[in-house]
Amino acid sequence: MLEVSGLVKRFGGFTAVNNVSFRVDQGEILGLIGPNGSGKSTIFNMLSGTLAPSSGSILFGGHEIAGLPPHRIINRGIGRTFQIPRPFRRLTIFENVALAGFYGQGRHSRVKAEEAAERSLAMVGLPTDRHASVDGLGAAGLKKLELAKALATAPTLLLADESLGGLDEAEMDQAADMLRNIRDELGITIIWVEHIMGVLMRVVDRVMVLDHGEKISEGLPSAVAGDPRVIEVYLGTDAETTQAAAAEARRRAGG
Amino acid sequence: MLELRGVNAGYGTFQALFGVNLDVKAGEAVGVIGPNGAGKTTLMRVISGLIRPSRGAIKMEDVDLVATPSHKIVSLGIAHVPENRRLFPQLTVDDNLKMGAFMKEARGHYAERLEVVFDLFPRLKERRHQMAGTMSGGEQQMCAIGRAMMSNPKLLLLDEPSAGLAPVVVQQVFELVKRIRASGLTVLIVEQNVQQVLKVVDRAYLIEAGTIRASGTSAEMLASDTVKEAYLGV
């Protein structure tokens, strides 16, 4: 459903994303990993239209979307979360999500938007109370709100940027389950950026690794976890845990 | 070295800490763990003076921190790496580091400290003229730690330093904590990454809903049922 080829992003003289090509299939969860500053969020920004690519093509459902403004892309069905949550603090939690529901789905009906908001909030486990304020949300709550906003836009492809950062382990597991549910129940395709390998490897179907803006590896979790280059630039001594997690995932999938 | 007795603190009418007692001895590395919203960050803030306790005593080497204006607390040797980095996004990396050495006591050693920090994080040296706000999450974390190191502190407060970092870098950070500690610095570190953090600290506190639930050496904590059940959510 998504086909990216030759994607490049330069900031001044610095190339943050360098000639990256990949594809994502319907119903898949693709893990996107790589060292800090390797260009993951930048790719998300280009996919969602927040940044215009310097060059390259992004085909989504057969249409070229590279360089379209964000609202057009969202209306075509790509939803995203931000790595650092960006809630609208002057709106209530419900309004935050209803807003995304209304505009993200092409401004059709307010009723539909509010239904979508209720569904999404319930899905991520936030209260559907219409007056609850964002100020009361902790780190985990804000991450959930990001997800709920993205879901309310009724995406077919969800870009989740570090949905687990700063969560405690209990909540991390919950969140991972949530992502999987989103795929399983709603049939939403997901690209997931995360640094917590123990969780990521258990959930994703496929992994792509970036370094210095270039793709250095791609494949099944177990294969990537064993790739010496990935271990060197990214996993380090975490490699064992990662491989264990990948192995467990394969076992579960197989069984 | 650092001593908290019966500290209450909060935000407006909301109380986040309830009678917290905590000790850090010189040269020690101490961890603080606990679920989201437990009050860990609040604890760090109350030590570095960003918020004021509503009750209780805080002492650093016998100096009463409660009576010290917050901008003077740094010169007592406490450096705080805040949650979410809090860099100055429109300043270059260099200028951010410079801000870390703002105190009179630190200005003289600016050049030396800069060397130390660049040694720790060569990436920062490469990017010294980039605006901090445009760097990746991990680079920003390095910059934040570097900035705190610039003041040549005795006690380093680290609030979730590994959040958002790539596994290799997380390793590095924990290595770094070890090294910092080995160099004689005292470290108080808040982490979600319990397994990892307990490997590098001597002792740890478990905080939950604003109160200290358990404390002990790393080994004790790893073994403790309270920790497992309350925190690891098994």
Add this chain to the structure above:
Amino acid sequence: QEKKIKIGVVFDLTGPLAGGGSELGYIGAKIILDHFAKTGVEGYKVEAVYADAQSKPDIAINESVRLLEQEKVDMVLGFFSSAQCVPVAARVEQLKKFMWMTTCISSAVFNDKGYKYVFRPQASGDQFGMMTVDFIAQNAKEKLGKEPKDLRVAIIHEDGAYGVDVSKGNEAGAKKAGFNVVLKEGYSATAPDLSALVTKLKRAKPDVIFHTGYNPDITLLLRQAREQGLKFGALMGHGAGYGVYEKLKEGMGADATYIFNADPISIWLANQKTMDPKLPPVIKMVGDEFDKIRPGVAIRSAHVGIGASNTYVFMSDVLPRAIKKYGGVDPEALRKAALDTDIPEGGTMLGFGVKFYGEGTAMAGQNERSFPVVIQYIDDKSSVVWPKSQAQRDAVLPLPKGTTYSNQ
């Protein structure tokens, strides 16, 4: 019930216009009103209610409406800026109340408006402009040695109501006289820089500059003119800033000498021999009172006299007639009394006479006998040099050799 006339008086006591001359006009009017408050008029007590228009037209409107409708004054008097007189006159007319303007010289105030209740004894702005042009036209050959068609003149003005109106008079006059107008330009009185204008003047090489402005911009223009080395034969000012010699002197020192200024004659300069004998004591009284308020002023500004004289005409001529002949101080009586006014030349402190254009004429309400004079500042004194009938000395024209701006 006691008989009383209540007069609402509106001037600008704050804001840029206050310093531009409005406050001086206010002082003049107040001296006269205070005087009549003591004596009363034909058994009527005189009470004045003052208001500050703050140099803003909308406040002038509000204050006038308030005075008329809230304070129940019988009439309004005063006003300095034409930008205020235009709307206030329309309002007053609509309310059928009586208005007596002491300054507001723009011709636009009356032009074809057909007012019935609004009167102005003062000369209009284009008359100012034409007066100076006329003076130059009459002296071009003799003093400047040029045929009018060879005379290069520049007309510059601040772009407010006042400057624009005067410049129209300048332009019309220049056309009639057949001058070669080499530059005509307006500028904002708050402009921080006039050097481009000075450069253009240098390029245009005018023999005579006709200028209308307030003190800050006059100082700035002449200062920049000096610094950039602008030379010319004569500078003709037109009231407002040029009417306040003190300020010219402060800003320009000796260079203020030989500047011409068109204004109603300063009452202290008016030819007292040809004047109605009951006026000189009033002039002296105004002078004494003014000195009490503002001690140590070398040349009393014409604005004071304008305020005083024009108020005096109303109090001593129109008002008594309204009471005696038309039985009161209602707008109708005042209007009829004003239309009856017939003061010959020499009958006012400013020298001119008063007779208003009647209803149905284009300038209805305007004094047809008023005229300004041209004075020249020489050695810290101001002397009338034009028209001939009033002239006290011969004009120094062109600027003598050796003076800063002289093009000789």
Add this chain to the structure above:
Amino acid sequence: MMGQGRLAAWGIGLAALVALPFVYRDPYHLHILVLILIWSFAYTSWSMMGRFGLVSLGHGGFMGIGAYVTALLWNHLGLSPWIGIPISMVAAGALALIVGYPCFRFRITGHYFVLVTLALSGIVLQVITATRDYTGGSLGYTPNRASGNGLLALQFDDKTTWYLIALAIWLFGIVVWHWVDRSMARYALEAISEDEDAAAAAGVDVTAEKLKITLLSAVMTALAGAIYCQYQMFITPDTVSGIAVSLQMVFAAIVGGLFVSLGPTIGAIITIMLAETLRIGFGTKAVGWDNLVYGVLLVLFIIFLPKGILGSVLDRLKPQRKVSPNS
């Protein structure tokens, strides 16, 4: 949704307002009331975008266009204000689009936006002054008196008529305010004012939403300018298009309360009444003191009632917004 009680309160209030000029006839006070209503409408129009962080100092320009275009069309072409006003509103709207589109497209926000709009009102002021052959320049401009039908020319001598017109216009402004407040567009604009990227990522067409509200606000402001001109029968560049006017709008809206519908109205009442009372109170006895006190009071209001007078009062009355349980 409006509660029964509030609806009733609005109803009674309105009835009282409509009845007022038939009971109370002091012309000067009515004059001030008409001015307050017209300005309230102008301030409400400003706050329409101001409340979303789109602080414009260019609204003086829109007001000037409303007033001058209407009056010029009437005087030169004899076009009735009934046609002239819509044309002037279209003109103001066009200008708003011309300046707004690039501003929003290129993400000109905050201080930058404030200053671009400041320059805009500067330009309109200068242009009106410099084209004095048509506009009368700083001498001001007066619509010609209608010879015949006052209704056609929108000219009335009667204060009561004007009071009712101004009241209707003001009410229209309040209704539009509520309409925006309850629309989805409000969510979008609040979101935009906090974080444009995040709003865009939620599907909001940032440029379009901002343009729409700017257009609405500019067009309404032009209407206010035109009505002001028809009432006063006189305009000068300084009273309708100067930077001072723009500042005055911001002042009143903030002092009254930017985030409540009646805030700008309260702001208008307070600033106008205060200025009037102080000016009349001090009279010519203490020249200049009224503005001094006025300025000091403004500063104090802003420091001590940062949410505006009405906003702060309502805050006290209302229970705190519910804070959700920590999740």
Add this chain to the structure above:
Amino acid sequence: MQAFVDIFDIYLLEAVINGILLGGVLALLALGLNLIFGVIDVTWICYAELVMIGMYGMYFMVQYYGISYFVAAPLTILLVALLGAALHYLVIAPLLTAPPINQLLATGGVLFVLQSFATVAFGIDFRNLGIRLPVLAFGDMNFSYARLLSFVAALVGMVCVYLFMTRTFTGTAIRAISQDRQIMALMGVDTRRIYLITSALGGALAGLAACLLVLQYDVHPFVGLSFGPITFLICVLGGLGNFIGGFIAAFVFAEIISLGGLFSDLEWGYVLAFAFFIVMMFIRPAGLLARRR
């Protein structure tokens, strides 16, 4: 064609140079504002009114008390510096956490206060220092000494401020403070002190401008209106907080006014300058010197 040639005469050169000199005046004015508005992100709408008070200070010291110009100047600078500090302490400090629009308005209120204070205290008269500096003549062209002085002061001031802001710790702290005020305490920075230093410095620069402007302009309570808006536009055109940009922008603006005034009407010169500003905002929103993103 002839008209075209006519334009390129000595007067054009004079206009260009006068534009540069006016640029000096504007640059001097913009310098302090850039520090306050551009760097610590506090809007002093009343900045030009501080200059006005400074001009009155100069006037009274020199004219009334007969103090020599060179003694009065530092006193004035000190006076306005104190005024700047007071402005911060009394008006801005309570509003630091409020939305920026409230700061803008509060200082707008101060603008009223200062104007009417000047009216009440000094009267409505236009006042002039009456110092007449000699003229510099080069053949047919003449230039203002006072303006040259402003130009030099602006240049020196700009270099000093630039060095101060980039080279010193305090300067860095000043640049940092608008970005994250809360966290400054962790750096050992007393935010109140930094704000006071900056406000006083901003005030002092306004005072410096006052000392030089009083040589060229009449003082009156509304003199600030002549400069206020233009100064703000210059700061933004140059890029907020960018001192070199602000310096250059002042000259660009001045040239437009000067040449626009020469080729067309003076009034249209200003319209042109404002329009240029708006257009530039679209082309280079982050200031003249900023690289386009």
